[in-house]
Amino acid sequence: MINPYINRKYIIGGIVIFILFIYFIKLFAIQVIDDKYKLSAENNSKRIVIKHSARGLIFDRNNKLLVYNEAAYDIMIIPNQIENFDTITLSDILGITQNNINKNIIKARNYSARKPSIFLKQVSAKTYANFQEHIHKYKGFFVQPRTLRKYPMKIASNVLGDVGEVNKKTIEKDNYYKSGDYIGLNGIEKFYEKELRGRKGVELFLVDVHNRIKGSFANGKYDTTSVVGKNITATIDANLQLYGEMLMQNKIGSIVAIEPKSGEILAQISSPTFDPNLLVGRVRSENYQKLVTDTLKPLFNRALMAKYPPGSTFKLINALIGLQDKLISKKTHFGCSNGYHAGGLTVGCHSHKSPLNLLESIQHSCNSYYCNVFRTIVENKDYIKHADAYTHWRNLVVSFGLGNKLGSDFYNEISGFVPKASYYDKVHQTENWKALNIISLAIGQGELGITPLQMANMTATIANKGRYYIPHIVKKIEGRKDINPKYTIHHYTKIDEKHFTDVINGMELVVNGGIGSTARIAKIQDITVCGKTGTAENPHGKDHSIFIAFAPKENPEIALVVFIENGGFGSSWAAPIASLMIEKYLTDTIKRTYLEKRMLDGNLLKSE
């Protein structure tokens, strides 16, 4: 008998073929055509473990340790792997509240249940040791070693800079950095970040669904070892820096000292300062807030970022320009009757002998003398317009490194301000302004804005008789023969070397000229200090006290500026402090302890 339904075998066979063919197509689609599954698979099973490199150490010019690393430990969690645990004991061990424990776990879980995240940042070695003993009770916890900066001398916070977690913007710009990495945020740490950070390594692991490591990825083919950061020798002299910071306590202002023959910054003080250890570890954010809101702005690096009028110290520049343009000579005399009087204008002066020659004008810091010099320069007949003569003057000024960024190895130095002729065109609404309109430039007042670093460099340039190296803070980088060549190239002012002798002689008289010299207080026995006082008028309060100096005269080893906000006369605070700095640097001892004590005790903050 023939089975009546025999043809149904074709239907059944057809269904089998049809469905399996659909599967065949689908498999082709997900395995061959679609790439998204391959990517997902990689993300699933690869874990990148970063091996952080220790940052390089920083030494001072005498190999004194300024910055080193201290081990700290991040306590990490993988939320998925956490099992019930005793939160009371844990909060005892780690010193955080149970509430914070829960909060941190939730935060980590919100980031990823499977991936490790930081539970508690930067615990100390002691806490770590304690926790390590109990870690078996806390499933899903592990510890990741990190390094934190430590500053044994507690000085130069603004010079060294700080280290903190890298921000989102940087991560987007530079794919070296990943969230949670540390980066130099200021000073040397920032400028030499690439050298100091070394290179972090990565190790790729295969992980299972619980994020447990199952072995190395591709037999370590893509792993890289971490390289420790390079050590850096800074140009600063730690003892001098420390001494300067002590002298500046309870004063607002800045000291910058440069070695003239190299351009190396010997000390750079911005006051008030703070202990750099405050910005390290778990206390960092709290302290940072305090420092940011401090009305005295300790985070503001005055040495590089404050624009001050140079006051009478600027007379030296005008003298040099006058000499260069042959408008004056050493023998040029100008009179002074308690000031400079022209038209309805008076620039006052203190009483001294009159008339004076060039050296005496420096010694006595005569305003009238420099008003005459400056007027001569601006009204120079070689130029059709005063503005052109002014532009010429400005070119010479700028050649001292004023009005532009010097190009030091600090990211945050500013250019300062030496107005262009066009600036006065705008101010006076005419191109035919007169020398008298801008006469305050003669004595370093007016619109001039010079940073302490620029003033120190200007001083070093005078000490060098017209040439300078760009001031810099790093002397040596480990493993490198030379520092950046730009710091070993001479820069020349537009003043001939021969003109400096007279000015330097004048500066010598300022300190060592006996009666009538403005900074006799800065005199040091057996050392010829050349200096110039300055008193910058300050529309907001008491005058700023300024002193620039270098020593010894014949072979200058240190040039510096001391700037004391609201310190009054240059001779009252800036000059003695500068003198003490020089004495400290050149002789390593202070003989004038009475002066030192007076300076250390001086408190200019109270009077406010």
Added chain:
Amino acid sequence: MRRNSNILKQIDWVTVFIYILLVFFGWINIYAAVYDDNHQSIFDISQRYGKQLIWIGASLFLIIGIFIINHKFYSFIPFPVYLLTIFMLIFVIIFGREVNGAKSWFEIGSFKFQPAEFAKFATSLVLAKLLSIYNFKIYKFKNIITITALLLIPFILILLQNDTGSALVYVSFIFVLFREGLSGNILLIGLLLIVLFILALFLNVLNLIIGITLLSFIIFWISNRNIKQTLIGVGIFILSGLLIWGITLLFEINLLESLQILLAVLLSSAFYTLWLIRNNLHKTLLIIGFAIISISFVLSVDYIFNNILEKHHQSRINNLLGIEFDPLGAGYNVNQSKIAIGSGGFLGKGFLNGTQTKYNFVPEQSTDFIFCTVGEEWGFIGTSSVLFLFALLLLRLIFLAERQRSAFSRIYGYSVIGILFFHVVINIGMTIGLAPVIGIPLPFFSYGGSSLWSFTILLFIFIKLDAHRMELL
């Protein structure tokens, strides 16, 4: 005597060869799926692949046993085996051990055993025996009842064990019934029910019921081409509806609108039926049946889905239908499974180089999701080879079934085909997101003694029957 000497020649070696390939490839993949560096020996019996090797060895003895036993024996045992299985199924509900929420395992010492696996085999035998009775007419009402009962009893018992996957395998017997003459409409109805099932989950139940009712009237009109009768029908329906509505209002009965409509359909159907007996319209009867069954089905799907199915089943079904998308919820497994298979690419990552399956991103990677290991390590080449092998096996079995002279052998053969096909379609389908995640193994591939043995017994009894096809009538 002649039989014994020739048995080796009579065996269909093509099928046996495909079986060996599948079992071997399965074992290799179980090794890859659970491989870890601490246990590298493929013969390590503390590991799953080592155990699987023992099951495979034991299967050899089973096969030898099957061949030694007289072939006539198999046509005598169906009812006793079936009864024994039913007892075991009941027994396991009472005394069984719960594994993964399903109470379907016997445990005697270290030996575990799952009666549901053998129930398929027993049901196949008993179905073959019943349908092969001389002059058996499948469309007779009494026979339909018997068949339904034979299938439904183990089905329900397995459902009671919480082993939905194994129970659903009984759907595969539709193939057998279809081949043996069950109306093709049954398959269409099955398809219709699936469509309604999906619609019931997608659409508002009330709208769907109204739609079905309207559809019924449209079919009624198309089949009769009689506008007057159609309008009378609609009138009766509306009157019934109003009547029901009035009653609920009058007696303040709180009744769901969908149930009200169902009652209206039932009531009006009663009127039609009375009226139809006079007019003798068979088609109309079918249409009424369609309407009532459809509406009841939709309502029960809705009820079952929302009140009986557990949350994870609900979301699995929803996920399959694309109703919800959550890679970490119910769809997580399927998503991970697709990632594993997809990441294999064309050539695969190579033996033991799979990361997704090995590191547990894929669940149950040595049992239900073994196909992921194939996909990840052997790529499209591997997966299409496995598909090809299964297609070849199924078509070969259809060929073998059709060459049987005995109806018993043929029907049993189709049972085997149906069961294997269902497992393959569901198991591979769920790993690539084309079938719901129902935990059933891939035949010959998945780790597990019970499943390997039951498929082996299932297949080799058929090979044995085939070897004696000339002697059986």
